[in-house]
Each structure stands twice: as structure tokens, then as C-alpha cells.
Amino acid sequence: MKFYDCAIAPSPRRVRIFLAEKGLRIDTVQVDLMAGENLGSPFLAVNPRGIVPVLELDDGTRIDESVSICRYLEEIHPEPPLMGVDPKSRAIIDSRTRHMEWDGFLAVANAFRNSVAGFAKRGLPGITEEVPAIPDLVDRGHAGITRFFKLLERYLQDSEFVAGDRYTIADITALCVVDFAGWVKRSIPTEHARTLRWHEAVSSRPSAKA
Amino acid sequence: MKFYDCAIAPSPRRVRIFLAEKGLRIDTVQVDLMAGENLGSPFLAVNPRGIVPVLELDDGTRIDESVSICRYLEEIHPEPPLMGVDPKSRAIIDSRTRHMEWDGFLAVANAFRNSVAGFAKRGLPGITEEVPAIPDLVDRGHAGITRFFKLLERYLQDSEFVAGDRYTIADITALCVVDFAGWVKRSIPTEHARTLRWHEAVSSRPSAKA
Structure with a gap:
């Protein structure tokens, strides 16, 4: 998996905290929002909506919403539960x-x-x-x-x-x-x-x- | 269960369609948004955020977001799946x-x-x-x-x-x-x-x- 992040931005921070609570580490690519890197062609090819974070799975599938990324991680790494137990x-x-x-x-x-x-x-x-x-x-x-x-x-x-x-x-x-x-x-x-x-x-x- | 609805509003319609696709029927209370009923004390006691829809469970728990209501219904009535299969x-x-x-x-x-x-x-x-x-x-x-x-x-x-x-x-x-x-x-x-x-x-x- 590969994680497109921006260290200063609040939305990807949600996923970073989620990963830390799960004890997971994922290869991370920093996208420089301040320099507008999210609006350039290379990143728009990753996410046409120009937003971080994105989680890229090994089969190439990209999940581009913080909570949806967390939902995926919760299912494949259920412990500790962070999205409910019933x-x-x-x-x-x-x-x-x-x-x-x-x-x-x-x-x-x-x-x-x-x-x-x-x-x-x-x-x-x-x-x-x-x-x-x-x-x-x-x-x-x-x-x-x-x-x-x-x-x-x-x-x-x-x-x-x-x-x-x-x-x-x-x-x-x-x-x-x-x-x-x-x-x-x-x-x-x-x-x-x-x-x-x-x-x-x-x-x-x-x-x-x- | 009891469903707080407003027949003309787009958000609760999402839940109504979801229920229909599942073949479910739930007791429904209409809240008159045009008359401001959602901002009056009786409904604010149901949902302090003054928004429909709300699903009230038999134990009194209230779920007050369209997608969260659907998520609950999907879990207790999985067929047909409307939120994914893996x-x-x-x-x-x-x-x-x-x-x-x-x-x-x-x-x-x-x-x-x-x-x-x-x-x-x-x-x-x-x-x-x-x-x-x-x-x-x-x-x-x-x-x-x-x-x-x-x-x-x-x-x-x-x-x-x-x-x-x-x-x-x-x-x-x-x-x-x-x-x-x-x-x-x-x-x-x-x-x-x-x-x-x-x-x-x-x-x-x-x-x-x-």
C-alpha cells in the first residue's frame, strides 16, 4: 500500500492518527499542498479531485476519502476497533x-x-x-x-x-x-x-x- | 423502530429509497420542515441538531444521519447489499x-x-x-x-x-x-x-x- 499525505494538513492527519492507533506503518508520499502540487498533472492522475489523502492498494485501487480509507483499514486490521463493535x-x-x-x-x-x-x-x-x-x-x-x-x-x-x-x-x-x-x-x-x-x-x- | 421523515426533503429520501430497495417498512412520523417543525421544542428533543431524518430504535437510541441510518439497516438486513460486499x-x-x-x-x-x-x-x-x-x-x-x-x-x-x-x-x-x-x-x-x-x-x- 502507498499513502499520499500532506504532513501539515488536517484531513490526512485523521488517517495518520488512525494508522498510529492501529500500530500500522505504510509507505508515504508527501504532496506539497502549499506549493500547489495537488493541482499538478502528476497528482491529478492519482486523484482527479486534487485532494489528499489517498490510499493506493497493491492492485492499484485508490481510496480517496479519509474516512473511507479508515473504514478499509478497520476491516483488514480490526484491532483495536476504532469504528464500533456492533x-x-x-x-x-x-x-x-x-x-x-x-x-x-x-x-x-x-x-x-x-x-x-x-x-x-x-x-x-x-x-x-x-x-x-x-x-x-x-x-x-x-x-x-x-x-x-x-x-x-x-x-x-x-x-x-x-x-x-x-x-x-x-x-x-x-x-x-x-x-x-x-x-x-x-x-x-x-x-x-x-x-x-x-x-x-x-x-x-x-x-x-x- | 420509528422513522422521522419529511416527504419533500432530499436527505430523508435517501433513506426512503434505501428502505424500499431492502423491502422494509418502518413506522414513519412526518416532520413539517416548511412550517419549521424541525426547529420547535418537540422535534429538538428528538434531534437537537434540528435535522431529519432520524431513526429511533426500540431501545430509544436515535441515529440522526442518513448514511449512518442506512449503515445500521444494511447490517441488520444485509440483503440485497447496497453498501458493498467486501x-x-x-x-x-x-x-x-x-x-x-x-x-x-x-x-x-x-x-x-x-x-x-x-x-x-x-x-x-x-x-x-x-x-x-x-x-x-x-x-x-x-x-x-x-x-x-x-x-x-x-x-x-x-x-x-x-x-x-x-x-x-x-x-x-x-x-x-x-x-x-x-x-x-x-x-x-x-x-x-x-x-x-x-x-x-x-x-x-x-x-x-x-
Whole structure:
């Protein structure tokens, strides 16, 4: 297998943490997003959508979505389980992971990509044509981050981890979103005690350095 | 089990089609999104994120994301398989489903919600506070729909269905996105012969009426 990664980017970090939690190592190719390498012909031949990460299997099949890559790895390396242990827990973990993406990741991405000069014509990832930044999305993004932090605190009041009593891909996703929010200078509100404690716990796992 | 639905909305339609393909019937509660019932206290007690669909299990557990609901149903009613038959096909179907969501559904939703007077203060679904519409998202959404149609045609040139040679949840998602695009007066470009043929085929399945 071969893993197309970008060491600074939040989406492939989800897979790197997942791999570390499984104790797996895979040959890795770094794609330089800052230099636009993802939008050049060689990488577009790997992923026409111009996005990392991609997992290339030995038969040439390419899986190009973080969670789908994790899903494949979970099936071929089931231990420790990071995506649930029965139909109900798998569904809940999947739904919470999606909340982290749509309510969290998308809000931070909107706040970030539409406020940074380097992305003035790259308002969406992986698209070779111009996509103008939309300044109003910065405010929408920041309001979304505030709601995301409230949602996360509520989940962590109900259970030790984001989707129950076990560390899962929902925690990995939440961690990557929280740290990505730092890029737009947002951090966990000081009154969110559960989230602060959770963040310290998941950040101190060796996998968080991946 | 109990299913919280809204008969006119594209997201719960994905689950309705999935149920029909499985030959399943579940007690259904209609939530009137046009009247804002999803933002009222009774429904917010069911789903604090104010979004349909929700599947409530007999033990009270609620699953509140379309794909996560389908994932649960797939596990307890495996036939016919709609989410893959082995680790690789499950990962590819999952990734294509995500492409339909992020490249398709999000583009149509941006074009729709930010252009309709009734949503002028409801730029995002399920949020009780005001979220002002952003007119620039209409153009970004329409450009995204054009790219989505190209992506779909490319996939359908490679295989009979969106994620291989078998009808799956990726087709269900794509169908719901294509029909949702009709809400902003966009339809499959006439030069996309494969997509037109696919759309006719999937629309003629009895499940498409669900």
C-alpha cells in the first residue's frame, strides 16, 4: 500500500492518527499542498479531485476519502476497533464523525480558506479552476465554530469520548477539527471543562503526534 | 423502530429509497420542515441538531444521519447489499457516496438555501439562531453543480453505476442530488449521455418513488 499525505494538513492527519492507533506503518508520499502540487498533472492522475489523502492498494485501487480509507483499514486490521463493535455503535460513531465534519470541519474550513490571502482564488480545495473566496463565509464559519464547541461539550458531558465510552474515529476527527480551529485563532472556550479535559487526554496519546 | 421523515426533503429520501430497495417498512412520523417543525421544542428533543431524518430504535437510541441510518439497516438486513460486499468495495462505495455529498449535495444546498426568500435568515439547516443567506454562495453553488455533473459522467463512463457494476447507496445519493438540483433549475447536461441513461434507469426503479 502507498499513502499520499500532506504532513501539515488536517484531513490526512485523521488517517495518520488512525494508522498510529492501529500500530500500522505504510509507505508515504508527501504532496506539497502549499506549493500547489495537488493541482499538478502528476497528482491529478492519482486523484482527479486534487485532494489528499489517498490510499493506493497493491492492485492499484485508490481510496480517496479519509474516512473511507479508515473504514478499509478497520476491516483488514480490526484491532483495536476504532469504528464500533456492533451495528448500533458503528452507526452512532459514524453519525458523530459526520457531525464533526459537517458542523466542525466545514465551519473551520470556511473561516480559514475565505480569510487567507493565499486562497483568494482557491475558495474550495482541489479545484483547478478559480473559486473566489467569499468574505461573508468567514463570519458564518466563526459562528459555526462556536456552535461546534457547544455540541462537542454536550457530547462529552454524556460520555467520556465523543461517541461513547471508547476512543474512536469520532475522537480523531474532533481532535483534528479542534486543532484546525487554531489556524483561525479559535480554541476551546475556557468554560467547556469536559472538552478541555478530553482534549488534553486525546492529545497526550502518542498517536496525536502522527 | 420509528422513522422521522419529511416527504419533500432530499436527505430523508435517501433513506426512503434505501428502505424500499431492502423491502422494509418502518413506522414513519412526518416532520413539517416548511412550517419549521424541525426547529420547535418537540422535534429538538428528538434531534437537537434540528435535522431529519432520524431513526429511533426500540431501545430509544436515535441515529440522526442518513448514511449512518442506512449503515445500521444494511447490517441488520444485509440483503440485497447496497453498501458493498467486501472491504474494498465498501471503501469505494463509501468514498463515492461522500463525493456525491460534498461535491454534489453541498453545491445544490448552497445554490438553493442562499437564493430562496424563505431561507433569507436560515442559511444552514437545523439551526435555531439566525444564519444570514450569502448571495455569493449561489454562484459558487451553481459552479459546483456543473463540476458535479462532470464528475458523475466520468464515473458513469467507467462503470454502469456510480461506484461499480452494482446499484448501491452511491446511486441513491447521486439520484437524490440530481433531483434536488432541479429545485435550482439545473438538470443533467444533454451531452452527458451516460448520466442521462443512468438517471432514467435508476428513476424507473420502484424505489425511486419512495
